Amino acid sequence: MNSQTRPSTAGAGVRWAPMALLRGAHDAAWRKLSTKIVGSLLGFLAVALTVIGATLYLSxxxxxxxxxxxxxxxxxxxxFRLSLAVTGLADPRRREPAAAEVRAQVAALDSALAQLRHGDPQRPLFLPPxxxxxxxxxQVTAHWTTRLRPAAMALLGQPAIEPARAWEFQHDAEIFVADVARLVQQIEQDSETRTFWLRGSQLLLLAFATAGTVSIIYLLFNLIIAPVTSLQGGMxxxxxxxxxxxxxxxRDDEFGELAQGFNQMADRLQGVYTHLEQLVETKTAALAAQNRELALLYDSAAFLQRPQPAEEMCRGFLRRLSDYFGADGGSVRILDPERGNLHMLVHHGLSPKLVEAEHCMKVGDCLCGQAVEKKITIVQDLRRMPRGAELECAREGYETVSMFHIYAQQQHLGMFNLHFRQAREFSQHEQALLETLGQLLGTAIENLRLGAREREMAISEERNLVAQGLHDSIAQGLNFLNLQVQMLEQSVRAGQLGEVADIVPALRMGVQESYEDVRELLLNFRTRLVEDSLVNSLQTTIDKFGRQSGIDVVLKADCDGAPFPREQQLQLLFIVQEALSNVRKHAGARHAEVILRDEQDFTLTVRDDGAGFDPLVLATQGEHHVGIHIMRERAQRISATLEVLSRPGAGTTVLLQLPRELRRAA
Structure with a gap:
């Protein structure tokens, strides 16, 4: 039995579930404010239309x-007219007009009775039902059709009628008229009754209009105005x-939901306003802390960008951290990866004994060495360490020591410590701030190292160029003088005074040329830019060269491009000096010109009217030609190309070009 009843029960649940859902949806729809208003108005409209329709129907x-x-x-x-016409039939003189009148009145009576029987909706005309x-x-119709009309037609068909027959017809007509009068009276009574109902329906319509207006006003007040007024008062x-x-x-409508939402908003506002002062204080404190962090970051970044020694930079950095976090001491240690040492570069608030003990520490020793070895940040509460492993920091009276690393481009450069005599904990935000500051310090230290390496490379390259210059000028002159001295020594031993007399002027000329080369090199080494202007510096150099060499040199400059950095301007000036030196030594020229075209592309030309040379011979000499290699190296420093153009007897042109996509603005 159970197995048979279970399916029917499940089926009933399945059948009744949609009905319950529909009933719930119907109830929810009726709870809506719009449904209530529209339903009420439609109800009033239906009743009004019914009453108006009844009134129109009665009318x-x-x-x-x-x-x-x-x-x-x-x-x-x-x-009556028919009776008079029938009476006229008894008079032979009036028979014909009377007969015509009888026929006309009979037709009129037939037509009137037919209209009353069938009615006319367009007029309208119909008997009340x-x-x-x-x-x-x-009864009237039967009286007419069975008695009065046949009698009239029978009298009309007789050639002559007696007066008694006419009076008999007239008596029957009076009975017919009495029946018609009763019919008219009944119709009038029915009309009075319908007029009464019409007035009643009009009064009912007036009463309904009044009651409907009052009901709609009450409905709107109850459904809309009262909730809106209540909501307005609450607001x-x-x-x-x-x-x-x-x-x-x-309520279960939209105003009920609105009231619930208003109450929820009031609950939240009350809670927020109750804790507003606490929230303001919390937000103010957080904002002040953020401002202090930003001020620390800005001040530290600005300080680390200043040109200063590493010790002074780290000392200022450590002082700022100690002031911000309230540290009682601290140090900055630099890592020596080759020897595995941590060198204390600067310190603050540490005793001489502690500094002496930890001025150089091996990686892996103590907490600092372990932090460097594991590359982790450590904030150690020294009170929780075992007594047997008590550190020097704890014996000095510090309760918390922290270790943060110094990084620069994924390179570990060292670490910095902060010591506290009171227990101190760092939040994740503070640790992130300290790690960021460690990266700023690492970048600044790395920039100092890169600057030192760059200066070292610049000095090395400049010394290389000086050595090449000495080799190309003074070394060759001294080699010539050495050969002449050897020849002089041989001539003196051989007693050949004539050869001695020939060698001495050559020695004097060689010494003079070496002296001039030395003066020119010293003058070039002392060359500086005049007021950061390349044109003015070139003009000064050309004027000195003209006075010393007696060669007429002209400068033509057309400069509209962006200014060069100082380092590039110095290289251009040195190239012009080297080119003019070659003109003096090898060209034998009387005139020379330096042409400067500085627009989007930069072009520097040094041209002379000297003897010139064969470029093939220059190619065979390679890098050993006087000054050419030096000029090309200086041109490569500023990403320019240098070309030497010459023919025997047609002078020499040194052309330097720097395209706009490779030039750097100052």
């Missing part, structure tokens, strides 16, 4: 009844910071 029936009274009343007048009226009309009290106000949420 239409009254209008048809009035027309029926008129037609029925005309039956009496027509009957009353059984008594219908019975009276049937007014809310504006006055009365967060205790609550709205009644007893």
């Amino acid at each position: 239409w029936q009254l209008e048809g009844g009035a027309a029926a009274i008129n037609v029925t009343g005309s039956l009496r007048m027509t009957s 009353s059984p008594a009226i219908r019975q009276a009309f049937d 007014a009290r809310m504006r006055e910071r009365d967060f205790e106000v609550r709205l009644p949420a007893e």
